[in-house]
Amino acid sequence: MPLPMIADTIRTSVEGVGTNSHKWANIMHFRKSGVLTFPGAIAILDPILLNHYTVNSGAGFAWKGVAPVSSSLQQFRYTPLDGVSASTVISHVTAGVDGADPLPVSVALVVTLRTILRGRSHRGRVYTGPYAEDSNLAGVPWATNLAGILVQWQRLLSTALPGSGLSLVVASYKFATAEDVVSVSIDGRWDTQRRRLNA
Numbered sequence: 001m002p003l004p005m006i007a008d009t010i011r012t013s014v015e016g017v018g019t020n021s022h023k024w025a026n027i028m029h030f031r032k033s034g035v036l037t038f039p040g041a042i043a044i045l046d047p048i049l050l051n052h053y054t055v056n057s058g059a060g061f062a063w064k065g066v067a068p069v070s071s072s073l074q075q076f077r078y079t080p081l082d083g084v085s086a087s088t089v090i091s092h093v094t095a096g097v098d099g100a101d102p103l104p105v106s107v108a109l110v111v112t113l114r115t116i117l118r119g120r121s122h123r124g125r126v127y128t129g130p131y132a133e134d135s136n137l138a139g140v141p142w143a144t145n146l147a148g149i150l151v152q153w154q155r156l157l158s159t160a161l162p163g164s165g166l167s168l169v170v171a172s173y174k175f176a177t178a179e180d181v182v183s184v185s186i187d188g189r190w191d192t193q194r195r196r197l198n199a
Helices: 036-052 145-160 194-198
Strands: 009-017 024-033 072-079 086-097 107-114 121-128 166-172 177-178 181-188
Touching: 009 036, 009 166, 024 036, 024 121, 024 177, 036 072, 036 086, 036 145, 036 166, 107 145, 107 166, 121 166, 166 181
Parallel strands: none
Antiparallel strands: 009 024, 009 072, 024 166, 072 086, 107 121, 107 181, 166 177
C-alpha cells in the first residue's frame, strides 16, 4: 500500500533488533512547522528522538535502560509524506543495558497516543520493548517501570518537542490527515506484537 500524502508530516521508523536478531520497529509521525524544510526538521528531530530512547528524562525511563543487552537500536528512518522526497536513514547502533534474561521479543508495553478527536483513525499506538525479566513481576509489568516509561513519553510530548518546530501527531492513512497528540497513556498489562517474530 503506498504511503499517503500528508502536508508537513514525517513518518519516522525507529528500528532495532531483539533476541535472536528478530527485528522490531516503532512507527511514529511528526509534523514540522511550515518554515522548516524536511532536511532541517529531520536534523532537529533526530537528536531529540535519540535522547528519548537513550537518556532518562527527569524521572523517566529511556528504552536503553530497560532493554536487554541482547537487543539494540539500529537506525532511524525518516520519510516525508510529500510523495516525492526519499527516506533519510541515520544509523544509531545502541545496545540495551539490562543484563537480566530477555522476555520474548514479541512482548511489549503499549503506549497510546491520543488527539482531541475520537475514533480509531485519531488514536495511535507504539509497541515499546523488548524488555527483560526484571521488568516482569508475577506476570504483570513492574509498576516502577510502567511509571518511568510513561514519564519518558510524557516528557517527549511536553518538554522535548515544544519550541522545536515539531510536534508528535497521529497520522490517519485512511483520511490522509494528521492530528496533534495531546496526551499519552500506557497499558498496565503486557501486550504482544506478533509480527516481531516474523522478521
